[in-house]
Amino acid sequence: MPSTSTAEIVVKKLHSIDPLTEEERTAILTLPLQIRKFARGQDVAREGDQPSHSCLLLDGWMQRYKVLGEGKRQIIAIGVPGDMPDLQTLHLELMDHNLGTLTPCTIGLVPHTALRKVASDHPRLATAFWRETLVDGSITREWVLNVGSRVAYGRLAHLFCEMFVRLRAVGLNDGNTIDFPLSQHVVGDTTALSNVHVNRTIMAMRQDGLISLDRGRLTINDFDRLARASEFRTDYLHIRAVAA
Amino acid sequence: MPSTSTAEIVVKKLHSIDPLTEEERTAILTLPLQIRKFARGQDVAREGDQPSHSCLLLDGWMQRYKVLGEGKRQIIAIGVPGDMPDLQTLHLELMDHNLGTLTPCTIGLVPHTALRKVASDHPRLATAFWRETLVDGSITREWVLNVGSRVAYGRLAHLFCEMFVRLRAVGLNDGNTIDFPLSQHVVGDTTALSNVHVNRTIMAMRQDGLISLDRGRLTINDFDRLARASEFRTDYLHIRAVAA
DNA sequence: CGCCTATTTGATCTGATTCAAACAATGTGG
DNA sequence: CCACATTGTTTGAATCAGATCAAATAGGCG
Numbered sequence: 251m252p253s254t255s256t257a258e259i260v261v262k263k264l265h266s267i268d269p270l271t272e273e274e275r276t277a278i279l280t281l282p283l284q285i286r287k288f289a290r291g292q293d294v295a296r297e298g299d300q301p302s303h304s305c306l307l308l309d310g311w312m313q314r315y316k317v318l319g320e321g322k323r324q325i326i327a328i329g330v331p332g333d334m335p336d337l338q339t340l341h342l343e344l345m346d347h348n349l350g351t352l353t354p355c356t357i358g359l360v361p362h363t364a365l366r367k368v369a370s371d372h373p374r375l376a377t378a379f380w381r382e383t384l385v386d387g388s389i390t391r392e393w394v395l396n397v398g399s400r401v402a403y404g405r406l407a408h409l410f411c412e413m414f415v416r417l418r419a420v421g422l423n424d425g426n427t428i429d430f431p432l433s434q435h436v437v438g439d440t441t442a443l444s445n446v447h448v449n450r451t452i453m454a455m456r457q458d459g460l461i462s463l464d465r466g467r468l469t470i471n472d473f474d475r476l477a478r479a480s481e482f483r484t485d486y487l488h489i490r491a492v493a494a
Numbered sequence: 495m496p497s498t499s500t501a502e503i504v505v506k507k508l509h510s511i512d513p514l515t516e517e518e519r520t521a522i523l524t525l526p527l528q529i530r531k532f533a534r535g536q537d538v539a540r541e542g543d544q545p546s547h548s549c550l551l552l553d554g555w556m557q558r559y560k561v562l563g564e565g566k567r568q569i570i571a572i573g574v575p576g577d578m579p580d581l582q583t584l585h586l587e588l589m590d591h592n593l594g595t596l597t598p599c600t601i602g603l604v605p606h607t608a609l610r611k612v613a614s615d616h617p618r619l620a621t622a623f624w625r626e627t628l629v630d631g632s633i634t635r636e637w638v639l640n641v642g643s644r645v646a647y648g649r650l651a652h653l654f655c656e657m658f659v660r661l662r663a664v665g666l667n668d669g670n671t672i673d674f675p676l677s678q679h680v681v682g683d684t685t686a687l688s689n690v691h692v693n694r695t696i697m698a699m700r701q702d703g704l705i706s707l708d709r710g711r712l713t714i715n716d717f718d719r720l721a722r723a724s725e726f727r728t729d730y731l732h733i734r735a736v737a738a
Numbered sequence: 739c740g741c742c743t744a745t746t747t748g749a750t751c752t753g754a755t756t757c758a759a760a761c762a763a764t765g766t767g768g
Numbered sequence: 769c770c771a772c773a774t775t776g777t778t779t780g781a782a783t784c785a786g787a788t789c790a791a792a793t794a795g796g797c798g
Contacts, residue, residue, distance in 0.1 A: 399686060400562070678744075687786075691786055
């Protein structure tokens, strides 16, 4: 998982959903990037902000989240390398949620003006960007289902399946193993479960031989069973091809 | 709530998010529409379909939903007049969820080709369409929060606030009263609560003097208190102007 | 009227939360 | 390199919000 500080990983991500031409690829790679490093737990954009840049997440995991009165945090979306987690600010000026880091992150900031330019120069990239936001919406819909209709066991199983498939799509898997740098507390904020119940459920999944999870590394021991336990299907991710 | 069978209501909806020029307005109104009526409870598109048209919802309420194994249904989104509930199929060919009617509906079907044409002829309409899908995503994110983090009382209060504000944005309110044609069972499928618990919670809200709900008509007796009970804020709806 | 669907109420059960405390791992400064 | 602080994981016990099961009541409609 090298942090090359280029948009190569973003090209991979876009490519996994719809192939890019060589020309489009270089257009992405030559975007004017302001590379910035963020520590874990920092906010990059807050509710009410009107960013003039969007993020290319080059390395690390990010969270989009909302907070309710008594401090309850709900993670709305997780960003992994290759994602553009606030691309929507290109057309929705006002941030209606927070964007922050879950791990130390390397981020490429691109001015909206540059994104608009590349989109108008390369119509298929405009479509690719739109599609990126649509897939984002599709994942969010699946999360409504996950949080609303699955019991804890299936809910966690589904999260593990999703993160595995998404990372694999950009080549960030190591066989059946991926980085999974989330504490059980954070997993709870993602799946709307208490950290205690997350712990008990993960223990059960280990017992059942479905996963191993230790020190930020997750191994899927039996993907099929995990997918069955959570009724996981890949269609909502709209991934066409897996990175070489 | 007349069913005029024109896209006027869609113009109003787009207008509420970002004003249209007269020219753009007529471009929408002259879209080639195939008007169709659907009975309550019918599917218009199913998971796995690859529609070549998108819907303009002219009259009635629609649902986007997913189903889990043992028959559990989760409603992912609700569409009201003016919405384009499957606009995303313009760029995500494969339906990853179902789209159906919650009431009798009047729908204008527009070929994707016609939408692409009008978008390329009127770049600001292309943006408006994109924005429409982004607001859709924003609402879905709020639903993750709603289903994941609010207790039953706040969850229902939030749904009532949202539907009221959305309908008001297109002029479909009558003072503090709106049509609310959902059975308590459907409300349960929307909020991830059992119909029994929905009933008990609504009874409590009536007791508290927040709402009246009878025969498909919902009156918000105290919007402020309802909004406070659910920590409702309008920002995520990205509504700029309310219909005249 | 009789049928069907939706709402309401009661009683019981359960998945998950909360509170509390022990234990393990990681990091920091002296 | 160790003492200590900090953060994360694990386990136990009590409690609760909401689900489930069951049945009564109320509307709407041919």
